[in-house]
Amino acid sequence: MRPLETATTLRQAGRNPVVPFRIALDDGRVATVKRLLRVLPGKRLVGEAEVGGQTVLAKFFIARRGSARHFEQERDGLAALAAQAIATPRLLGAGTLDSGHYLLTEFLDEAEDLASCWQAALAAHPCDIDAALGVLSPALETLGRMHARGLAQSDLHLGNFLRQRGVLYAIDGDAVRARRPGRPLGAGDALRNLAILLAQLPRDVDARLPALLVDYHAGNPDLSFDPASLRREIARVRSWRLRDYLAKTLRDCTLFHVEQRRDRFVSVVREEAERLAPVVADPDLALAAGSLLKDGGSSTVARIDVGGRKLVIKRYNIKDTAHALSRFWRPSRAWHSWIEAHRLAFLGIATPRPLALIERRFGPLRGRAWLVTDSCDGPHxxxxxxxxxxxxxxxxxxxxxxxxxxxxxxxxxxxxxxxxxxxxxxxxxxxxxxxxxxxxxxxxxxxxxxxxxxxxxxxxxxxxxxxxxxxxxxxxxxxxxxxxxxx
Missing domain, CATH: 1.10.510.10 (Transferase(Phosphotransferase) domain 1)
Structure with a gap:
C-alpha cells in the first residue's frame, strides 16, 4: 500500500497527483481520494473521496501561502449561503493538514453543472436560442435571492451552479461575499454582480434581457435596474473577460501549456498537449509528412494526421535576410493568428480551432513560426x-x-x-x-x-x-x- 500523502507531497506533485491516494485528516480519519475534479498546481485540489465509508467532495488547500485564507473564505461562504437558505452542499468536515487545510462537503451524485446544461441546450436548439433560455431561469432566480439576502458571488459563472434532481445548488463558497447578510444588496452592487453572469452569455441573448430579468426579479422582486446601465456594465465585463482570456493563451495555466526558452516559445491547448507533443517537438517533420495544401514564399501549409485526427499545420516562412530583420522584433504572424483565432472563438465566431503555437526564438528575437489548428474540409x-x-x-x-x-x-x-x-x-x-x-x-x-x-x-x-x-x-x-x- 502506498504511503499516505501530505499537503507537502501533493504540492510537490504539481499538476499530476497520482490517484487514488490517501491522506490523513486531523480528526484521525483518512480520506481516500478516488478521482480529481480540479487541480490548481501547488494550490488546491478538489476530488471525489471516501471518508468513513461516506462519499464526499474533498477540497485540499495546499499552497505555501494563502491556504488558510482560501480555506476560511470557502468555509465562511458555504456557511453564509446556508444561513440565508440558499441551497448549497452541506459542510461535513473541515480542519488542518500538515501544511494546509481541508474541507469536506456532501457529494452531489449525478449532479450536472449548469454550464454543461446550457451548452447542451444550445446544441439541441442551434437556431432557436429562446428554447434554451429556460436552463438559465433557476440560476437567475437563485442569484436574485442571494442579492436579496445580501450575498454576492465574485467568481460568477454557470459552472458554479449544480443541478441535481430538480434542485439548483450554489457552490464555490470561496467566492461568496456576505456584504449585507440578511439585507438586500445595493442596486449598484447587484447590477455589477448580475452583469458578470450575463456577460458570459452569447450576444444573441442581449435582446432577451427583459425576459431574463423577470427570472432574476422572481428572486429579488424589490430591485429594479436601469437597462442602459446594465448593458454598459455587461459590455465592460465582456471586454475585460476577453482581455483576460487572450492573456491566458500565452501563459501556463489550466487551459494552456506554455514553454518559454531562449530558443523557442510554445503554447498548446492543455488538453491537446500530450497528443500534439511529437508535432510540437519537430513541426517541420510533421509538415513534411503531411499532405501539402500550399507551398508559397510567405507560408507552407499541410494537412497532417495525428492519431487518426485531421489537423492543419502552417509554417510562416522567412523569405530572406531583409524579411528576417523586419520580423525579428515583432510578434510572428503565427502569434498574431493564434491570438485572433482565440479572439474569434471567445466571441462565438467560427474559425478552425487553434491548438498550438510554436515560435523559434533567438533570445528576445523571433524567427520562423508554426500554427496548428483543427482541419476544416469544407469548400471555400x-x-x-x-x-x-x-x-x-x-x-x-x-x-x-x-x-x-x-x-x-x-x-x-x-x-x-x-x-x-x-x-x-x-x-x-x-x-x-x-x-x-x-x-x-x-x-x-x-x-x-x-x-x-x-x-x-x-x-x-x-x-x-x-x-x-x-x-x-x-x-x-x-x-x-x-x-x-x-x-
Whole structure:
C-alpha cells in the first residue's frame, strides 16, 4: 500500500497527483481520494473521496501561502449561503493538514453543472436560442435571492451552479461575499454582480434581457435596474473577460501549456498537449509528412494526421535576410493568428480551432513560426456558391450572422478573399487571420471595414446576382454605437 500523502507531497506533485491516494485528516480519519475534479498546481485540489465509508467532495488547500485564507473564505461562504437558505452542499468536515487545510462537503451524485446544461441546450436548439433560455431561469432566480439576502458571488459563472434532481445548488463558497447578510444588496452592487453572469452569455441573448430579468426579479422582486446601465456594465465585463482570456493563451495555466526558452516559445491547448507533443517537438517533420495544401514564399501549409485526427499545420516562412530583420522584433504572424483565432472563438465566431503555437526564438528575437489548428474540409465560397444566384437559405443566414458579428465587434479581416471563407458543417468559418484586427476607434474600423467589404465584392463579377446579394447583406461601413477598448 502506498504511503499516505501530505499537503507537502501533493504540492510537490504539481499538476499530476497520482490517484487514488490517501491522506490523513486531523480528526484521525483518512480520506481516500478516488478521482480529481480540479487541480490548481501547488494550490488546491478538489476530488471525489471516501471518508468513513461516506462519499464526499474533498477540497485540499495546499499552497505555501494563502491556504488558510482560501480555506476560511470557502468555509465562511458555504456557511453564509446556508444561513440565508440558499441551497448549497452541506459542510461535513473541515480542519488542518500538515501544511494546509481541508474541507469536506456532501457529494452531489449525478449532479450536472449548469454550464454543461446550457451548452447542451444550445446544441439541441442551434437556431432557436429562446428554447434554451429556460436552463438559465433557476440560476437567475437563485442569484436574485442571494442579492436579496445580501450575498454576492465574485467568481460568477454557470459552472458554479449544480443541478441535481430538480434542485439548483450554489457552490464555490470561496467566492461568496456576505456584504449585507440578511439585507438586500445595493442596486449598484447587484447590477455589477448580475452583469458578470450575463456577460458570459452569447450576444444573441442581449435582446432577451427583459425576459431574463423577470427570472432574476422572481428572486429579488424589490430591485429594479436601469437597462442602459446594465448593458454598459455587461459590455465592460465582456471586454475585460476577453482581455483576460487572450492573456491566458500565452501563459501556463489550466487551459494552456506554455514553454518559454531562449530558443523557442510554445503554447498548446492543455488538453491537446500530450497528443500534439511529437508535432510540437519537430513541426517541420510533421509538415513534411503531411499532405501539402500550399507551398508559397510567405507560408507552407499541410494537412497532417495525428492519431487518426485531421489537423492543419502552417509554417510562416522567412523569405530572406531583409524579411528576417523586419520580423525579428515583432510578434510572428503565427502569434498574431493564434491570438485572433482565440479572439474569434471567445466571441462565438467560427474559425478552425487553434491548438498550438510554436515560435523559434533567438533570445528576445523571433524567427520562423508554426500554427496548428483543427482541419476544416469544407469548400471555400468560390467553390460552394453560384455567382448567378443568391446563396441557399442556410448559407445566406450563416453569412449574414457572420458579417453582423464581425461588424458589431469592430473586427476587420484584412484579406477577405472568398477562399478565406469556408462552408463547413452548416456554417461559415474564417481562416488566414494574419491581418485580422479588432479596432478601438470607430473611424479606423470604418476604414478597414470598407476595404474588407470592397475586397469581398471583388470575388465576383460586377452585375452578377451573388455580388449584388453580398452588397445588400453585408453591413455598410457605418460607425457602431459603442466604443470598445483595443485588446
Amino acid at each position: 465560397l468560390l467553390q460552394h456558391l453560384d455567382a448567378g444566384s443568391e446563396p441557399p437559405p442556410a448559407e445566406g443566414r450563416a453569412l449574414r450572422e457572420l458579417f453582423a458579428a464581425l461588424h458589431r465587434e469592430r473586427i476587420s479581416h484584412g484579406d477577405l478573399k472568398a477562399t478565406n471563407l469556408l462552408w463547413d458543417q452548416g456554417g461559415v468559418k474564417l481562416i488566414d487571420l494574419d491581418a485580422m484586427r479588432q479596432h478601438a476607434s470607430i473611424a479606423a474600423h470604418a476604414r478597414a471595414w470598407q476595404k474588407d467589404r470592397a475586397r469581398l465584392l471583388r470575388n465576383w463579377p460586377e452585375g452578377c446576382v451573388l455580388r449584388g446579394w453580398f452588397d445588400e447583406n453585408v453591413p455598410p461601413a457605418t460607425p457602431g454605437p459603442q466604443r470598445r477598448s483595443s485588446t
